[in-house]
Structure formats: structure tokens, C-alpha cells
Amino acid sequence: MPNITYIEYNFIVHPLQPASDILVAELGEAGFESFVENEEGVLAYIQKNDWSENILESIHILENEMFEISFQVKEIEQENWNATWESNFKPIRVDDACVVRAPFHEKPDVEFDIVIEPKMSFGTGHHETTHMMLQHILAHNYEGKAVLDMGSGTGVLAILTAMKGAATIDAIDIDHWCYLNTKENVARNNCEHVNVFEGDAALLIDQKYDVIIANINRNILLSDIPKYVKCLNANGILFLSGFYEEDIPMISSKCNEVALKFEKNLEKNNWVAAKYVF
Template identity: 40%
Template sequence: MKYFEVEFTISPLSADATDLLAALAGEAGFETFEETETGIKGYVQQNLFDEETLRSCIEDFPFEGTRIIYNVREAEDRDWNEQWEQEGFDPIIIADGKLVIHDGRHLPECKSGISIEIDAKLAFGTGTHETTRMICSQIEQYAKGARVLDCGTGTGILSIAALKYGAAEAIGYDIDEWSVDNARHNAVINRVDNHFTSLLGDASIIDTIDGDFDLIMANINRNILLSDMPRFVNKMHQGSILILSGFYTADIPLLVEKAENLGISLKSQIQDHDWACLVFRY
């Protein structure tokens, strides 16, 4: 998968300006960032880069007197997660110890609760990120006996968690072929592959799946969620649950308004730092 590396120079530089720029750049397709001495570097899939949106965000940047310039170049074609894959990650405790996520190198000390092993290929999607942890903390109360749809499945961790909590079936999809294969691989590791299907495609693939879902989960950026929510709702029935994350607390009003216009209501919300997770009921 080809990426652009975009270096942002912020003047004057501040933590608030950096955080806000990262949030706004997410609307232009950026996935991850790293801090630099003069600002941040952002990484975005070449086919998802919306430069017009990025320019608009910078032109309308709300910090008076702040100047932002950026330089786009093709990212080096290498394994960006090589160090992560080699080192792995320490066990991640979620929901007061009810759920533990770990890799094959770092086994959890406590054997109680649900344990999920993830092959450590990518940092995002293993539970290290706030959005993944928040969704995982909500799954237990809705998963038992449910038919689950996992939108943007990534490592497959949300589907695997749901199945370990008693879901009857989980179907995940992702636009990244590597993620589709990795999710399937992780399902095998956790011995839930007989109940998990991993599909390659964007949200349009939902239209090809027969039947409704009891639980739908999506950990995606705000703009994609706003675009895809009508498809999600079209696959819900009375009492279905939709769990959304991947966006900032500032985005909550937009997503709630969209959901209400589609006929689903906000049931609960949580936040971790500036990230948010919303639970809706049909």
C-alpha cells in the first residue's frame, strides 16, 4: 500500500495547535502522525488523500496568528511497522480486567476473563489506541447470541472479542487486503474462525450481505462514518446496537445529529482523552 508522508511546519508551535491540526488532517484521510521539532509528520494512503480538504482546514485554522505550511512526498516503500512487529506489545487490560489483549511474546499474568491473542503486525487495532479500547469495553453487554458486523475490521480484534463474549457470528470487511488476511489469521489463532468471515471492500459490500445485524461496530474516521451510517442503519432492526468510534469529542454533535436523522437514538457515550465512543440503539 502506497503512502504519502506530509511534513507540517507550525508557527508558533504549541501542543494545542498540533493536536488540532492532527484532528483536522484526519478529515483529509490521514491515519497516523509523529511529532517533529517544527510540527508533525502525517501519513496518508495515496488513494485516500484529500488535499482540497486539507487546504481548506489549514486556511480556516481557528488559531489566530498560527501559520501552517506543509510538504508532500511519497513515503519510503517499506514495512512501517517492522519495529512494532519485532518487539510486540505488553498485555493490554480492558474493562477492569475482564478482557486482556496480548501478543504471542507477552502472555498475560492473569488467566481470568477473556484473553485475545493478536499477531503483532500493526500497533493500531491491537488495543493500544483509545478508540479500540473504548469499543472493546462496550462489547460484552451486547454480544451474546448476536450477529455482528465489524466495519473496517483491521486486525479483527472487535469481531474476535464479540465472538469470545458469545456472539453467534461476525462478519468483518476492510478496504486493505492485508488487513482482511490478518483478521482471518487472528481469528484462527483465537479459535473463532468457524464463526468469522473477513471480506475485502468498502461499505458498499454491506449491500451484498443478506439479513440484518444485532450489533454493528465501526472504528473509522468521522467523515467515513457520516458517509456510511445510512448503510449501517439499513442493516439494523428494532433493538439493534451501533457502536462508533475513531473520532474526536468535538465530532459528537455531527454524528448524533446524523444518527437521529436516520432514526436511531444515542444510548450512551464515553471518552478517553480527546477521543469518543458513541452507542446508538435502533
């Protein structure tokens, strides 16, 4: 595959929260594929072929007087991506039981040691939604379960369910880089029974799962929740994230329409990860 040129935006954000989260959400809607959050703001990446000079016209938070957001732009070759994220990626510890790290980090003394290389994929554990989904997984028994990780990103959620004893795991992402990256990270963590697919909810035909995990944006969740329910076994569990606390009534209403009941949610910096039972 030929090298792909990316456009990197280096956003300096003040105050950092909640502006960074809103910025990432709006950039994602505009077509940006990958983000690295740091102490000053956000690095955001989009393929040059998908970029235009007016790409930021739909990013409304840039016009919000409550926040000061400046940015610089440069081109970055795909082959330089590893150096970029290595300089920003720090190990993530979740509830003293799980660490998400890169291969060059020291091996930790925890039960679940997940080694990943993001490579333009979302889902390192740094973002609140991924972190909370990891917390949900840690708190649940996966022994012998059939699991779907929808919007797999780096594959980190699928990998943790495999480490916790899930019998079969399907990981699906519509983004080609996420698909490739999940395959790489699954192999890196010796999770041979994680099956990786490129696509969206249209792939869900006659499959059945005990647990479905979907960390995607709100609008996709609202559209796809009925498809997820058709794939859930009796007493199945649906974990959802990628939306804000104020979106819970909307998400819960859609879940109630298909006989899912809200059980609990985690909340961090206004982001939510909710558990629904069938």
C-alpha cells in the same frame, strides 16, 4: 506477494496530547496506513508507491505553534515490520477483563485473552477509540447475536464479540493489509465463525445484524450510517467511534434522521465511542 517498501516517519511530539491524536487523524486522511504511538510521539507508515515529497503539506498541525513536532524519515521493508512493532507494542488491559497482547507476551489471567500481530493494521487497543470500543463490547451481551465489525483493522473487536458468544460475525475493511491481518488474527484466536471481507459499506446488501460496530473516521460514518441502519434488526445497537467529543451533535443528528437514538458515550482524551439504539 512481493515485499512492499514503506516510508516511516518518526514524529517527536510535545506536548504529546492532544497533538498526537490530531496528527494521526490528519496523516490518515493523507494516506498513511499504520501508526505506532509511543511515549515520545508517533511512528507513521505509508507505502512508498503512495508517498510523495510534499505528502506533509496537508498536515496542518505541523504549523500549529501550540505544539513542537519534529520528525525523521526512512525507508522500511515490509519484512522488517514485525521487529518494529514488537519493540513498541505493549499488552493492553481493558477493565481487568480483557488483555490484547502479542504472541511473545506472557499469558495473562483474564477472561478474554486476545493475541494479535498487527502487521501494518490499525486497532491494537492502544488508541483511545479501540480501547473504548472494547469497553463497550465488554459491557454488552453478545450471546447468539449477529455482529458486523466495520473497519475491522486488526480484527480485535470482532474477536472479542466472538469470545463473548456472538453467533455470527462479519468483519469488513477496505484496506488489503487489514483484511489479511484480520484473517490471520481470527485464525490465531480460534474464532472460526468470524467471516472476513475486503471492501466497504457497498458490501452491505440484504444482511441483518443485531449489533454493528464501526470505528472509522467521522466523514465515512456520516456517509454510511444510513447504510448501517438498513442492516440493523429491530432493537439493534450501533456502536460508533473514530471522532471527537465536539462531533457528537453532528453524528447524533445523522443518527436521528434514521431513527437511531443516542444512549450513552465513553470519552477519553477528547475521543468518543457512542452507543445508539434502533
